[in-house]
Amino acid sequence: MKTVILSREFWLAAIVAVMVIATNLRAPGFAAPDKLAGIFNDTAMLMILALGQMSVILTRSIDLSMASNLALTGMIVALINAAFPGIPIPALMLFACLCGLVLGAFNGILIWLLNIPAIVVTLGTLTIYRGIIFLIAGGQWVNADKLSPAFVQYTRIEFLGLPALSWYAIVVAVAFFILMTRTSLGRAIYAVGVNPTASVYAGIDVGRTKFATFLISGLLSGFCGYLWVSRYVIGSVEVAKGYELTIIAACVIGGISIAGGVGTVAGALLGALFLGVINSALPVINVSPFWQMAISGAAIILAVVLNARGEKRGSRLILREAEATS
Numbered sequence: 001m002k003t004v005i006l007s008r009e010f011w012l013a014a015i016v017a018v019m020v021i022a023t024n025l026r027a028p029g030f031a032a033p034d035k036l037a038g039i040f041n042d043t044a045m046l047m048i049l050a051l052g053q054m055s056v057i058l059t060r061s062i063d064l065s066m067a068s069n070l071a072l073t074g075m076i077v078a079l080i081n082a083a084f085p086g087i088p089i090p091a092l093m094l095f096a097c098l099c100g101l102v103l104g105a106f107n108g109i110l111i112w113l114l115n116i117p118a119i120v121v122t123l124g125t126l127t128i129y130r131g132i133i134f135l136i137a138g139g140q141w142v143n144a145d146k147l148s149p150a151f152v153q154y155t156r157i158e159f160l161g162l163p164a165l166s167w168y169a170i171v172v173a174v175a176f177f178i179l180m181t182r183t184s185l186g187r188a189i190y191a192v193g194v195n196p197t198a199s200v201y202a203g204i205d206v207g208r209t210k211f212a213t214f215l216i217s218g219l220l221s222g223f224c225g226y227l228w229v230s231r232y233v234i235g236s237v238e239v240a241k242g243y244e245l246t247i248i249a250a251c252v253i254g255g256i257s258i259a260g261g262v263g264t265v266a267g268a269l270l271g272a273l274f275l276g277v278i279n280s281a282l283p284v285i286n287v288s289p290f291w292q293m294a295i296s297g298a299a300i301i302l303a304v305v306l307n308a309r310g311e312k313r314g315s316r317l318i319l320r321e322a323e324a325t326s
Helices: 002-006 008-026 033-057 066-083 089-113 118-137 149-156 164-182 184-194 196-201 206-232 243-253 265-284 289-325
Strands: none
Touching (some): 008 265, 033 066, 033 206, 033 265, 066 089, 089 149, 089 206, 149 164, 149 206, 164 265, 184 206, 243 265, 243 289, 265 289
8 A cells, every 4th residue: 555655656646636626626617527538538549649659668769750650640541531431440440550550660670670779760750751641642631521421430439428539548558558567578678678788688689679669659659540530530741740749748747767667557647647637727727828838848847857856766775775785
C-alpha cells in the first residue's frame, strides 16, 4: 500500500481528480459522467500514441515522426475510401495498420542497421512523410463529402455508453500492459533502456529490440491515421501537425524517463489524460488560449524537473546500497 501511495501514478491520478473537482466547482456539470466520458474519448488517440512513443523512449530513443506517419496513413486510407467506397472499413483499418507498420519499419531499419541516431532519422522522416502527403494528394484536402458514411460513423458506434474510439484505446492499453509486463520483448525493452551494454551480455539484441519498438510505434500511428480522419472527417497535409510534441509531453508527464528504462503503461495513460483534462477544463473556466499554452508548457517543465529529481534520488540510493555492501 505504501508503495502505491508513493508512486508517481498515484499522485498523477490524484492531481487529475483534483483538477476535475476544482473545475466542477467553477463550472458545475464538468464532472458529469457524460462529460467525463467525452474527455476520455477526446484523449483516446493521444493515449494510444503515447503508449507507442513510450516503448520507443524506454529504449533511449525517440520517434518524432509519429504524427507525420498518422497524417500520411490517414490520407492514404481517405483517398482509397473516396475512390472505392465499397471496401469494408475493417479492411481499411487493417491496411492503415500495415501502412503505419511499413513506415515505422523504415525508421527502425535506418536506426538498427545503419546505426543512425533515432532523433536524426525521425526528424528526417517527419518531413519526408509530410512531403509524400502533398505529392499523393496534389495539395488537396479530403473532406466529409468525399468519404463514405460508414467510414465516418465507424468510430462513433457506441457500446455500453462509450464510442468505439474509447474502446479501441482500452483494448490497446490492455494489450500493451500484457506486452510490457508479461512478455520477453517487454522485459528486453526495459533492459535495453536501463543498460544497453549489460543487455548485450545478457543475450539481448539491442538493435533488434529498438527495431521492434519502432514497429510498434508505426503500427499504432497507422491505426490512429484511420481514427483521426474518421473522427475529424478531414485528410490533409496539416493533419496532426506538431502533435508529436504533445505525444512526447504526455509520456514525460506520465513519468517515462527520456534517459530510458523507467516508466509504466499507467503513467503514459495518466499523462495523456492529464493533458486531456487541462485542454477541456481551461476553456470551460474561460482561460485565454495563450494562457492555456503557457499552463500546458509549465506542466511539462514541472514534470521534467520532477523526473530529473527522481532519477537523481534513485542514483544516490543505488550508491548508498553499494557502499553498504562493500
